[in-house]
Amino acid sequence: MHSLNLAIIRNSLGQVGFTIIVIVLASAVIEMVLYAVLKVILKNKYAIPIMLLAPAAVGLIMLVVYPVFYEFKIAFSNMSLRHFKNPSYGLARGWNNLKLIFTQPVLKQVMFFPLLLRTILWTVIQLSFHVSLGLGLAILLNRKMKLRGLYRTILIIPWAIPQVIAALTWRGEFQYQYGFINIMLRDIGLTAIQWKSDPFWNFVAMNITNIWLGVPFMMIILLGGLQSISAEYYEAAEIDGASAWDRFKSITLPMLSPVMAPAVILGTIWTFNNFNIPFFINENELETSDILVTALFRAAFQYNRYGFAAAFAFVIFLVLFIFAVLYMRATGGLKGVYEK
């Protein structure tokens, strides 16, 4: 039991103050150097935008770009708990790490390809439920009716609740004896389910939790898209005698796609990289419920195989990157970037 006391408050305020001073000083130095070099000596016409960008760029280089390169270096090493201070580097080490990923279990039993397939299955299940349920609810909400605002507010609660609380609570509710799902199952005369220890049902539990969490975001984004479609299109279609399904297929879906395409790609990336849900729901640490990113976390921080995990991380990133490029090629999802 450590209560909040004056010493802790003083220490934390001191650290925060120190951090802010470091950032301000570093920015000031960067700006002065850039001003002197670009504006005064080189008379570069882009001096001002470069100066505006510099602090954020330095931050990103230090905390994103450099770590990625550093991780690349670790991937070519045998760094582990035993070799933490003095790992040995080399091409052979890197090749060995890469070979291990595909030939040996990533953790204790699970191999890379089953893990990849499970991650893809997880992403596909999640996205199809998020989009179909989200779109369905958005269509129902996109009409003048009583209580519309109330419905909308209640329906975004799963998105509003902090994810860690949602995950831990669902995990509790998957408890065999006292979780509400099993209580309800027993009440209607079915047998209770071993959500935590049965590999299949644990995967189902993960999916239930994340569907509950993910639908509101899709619903709200798609509702915004639906509201921007002018009613005139529907009137015109109706005059032409189009059925409800025709109107949905030829007006709603195409008109929604500029909103849907980025939402789907974001949703895919988030789901593929979702750590909290598979990590928390899988309380018994079943390897059959791990997806790529949770396996990566365990390889690095439970098995302490840093070199191997670094190589593994690049393989995961590559999978996602290839998917994103293919998807954007197919839908033109990045068109807006260059146009403005």
Add this chain to the structure above:
Amino acid sequence: MNSSNGYTIHDKSKKRSFFYRSKGDSPFKRILIHLVLVLACVIAVYPVLRILSVSLRPGDRLLSTSLAIIPKDASLGNYREVLFDKNFFLWLWNSLIITITTAVIGVILASTSAYAFSRWRFPGRGPGLVFLLTTQMIPAAMLMIPIYILAARLHLINTYKGLIFAYSVSSIPFSIWILKGYYDTIPVELDEAAMIDGVSKLASFYRIILPLSTPAMAIVFLFNFMTAWNDFLLARIMLQRETMYTWTLGLQSLQGQFQTEWGAYSAASILIAIPVMALFLFSSKWLISGLTLGSVKG
């Protein structure tokens, strides 16, 4: 929805479309729609009500197969326990101080960069924007490895500094995108008018763009705040000492693998979730407009 509803399609006072409004719908269909929505609402809200229910149970009846929302002998004992016998205020303080600092730094760094992206066509602008998008694809768990090792080498484990640096930078790409989208909607003529009056381009940023973009700044602040506030992964790796725990780590420690303090856990969850949810629901209109800004315009 269909022509059997008995109105004519030329009647402008009754705009009718299945996907737009329900004036012409039959009562049966309207009831059905409300039923579906009510069911969805129950599913959305029930797990949250269950936390409330458990938090109100007296200590000796925490484990119960009752499904009642308000237990018969409701008590506030669990709340008393969390507030006085647990490190609740310590977790809250740690989270608050890290999160607020992070959000402020993130907004400041992102706002100037977004202005550069919005108003100048400098070489490398397009690739820069794509780079920012690409950073969003990096799995958080992937960056954890080098950040942990670097933090361990720089003695930043168990400090607020390390977390503040990491959080404020990680939110920058997303913030730049949102702010750039907002600046793009402010006409360049405003900058130019100010420049005719003899104000430099930088000064017009402070005098015109910044005041006009307060709503977008609020959105970005809130996003940064929420991201850092709800983070578990980085905090779990960087903070190992119990006096440094943020609320996510604290809550997890209440739900240990072998013994769960259900009452304390639920009461703490409610105390943390209610303000966050209120803030989120209250600001959801802005948040959502900020999210859809780029996509609708693009």
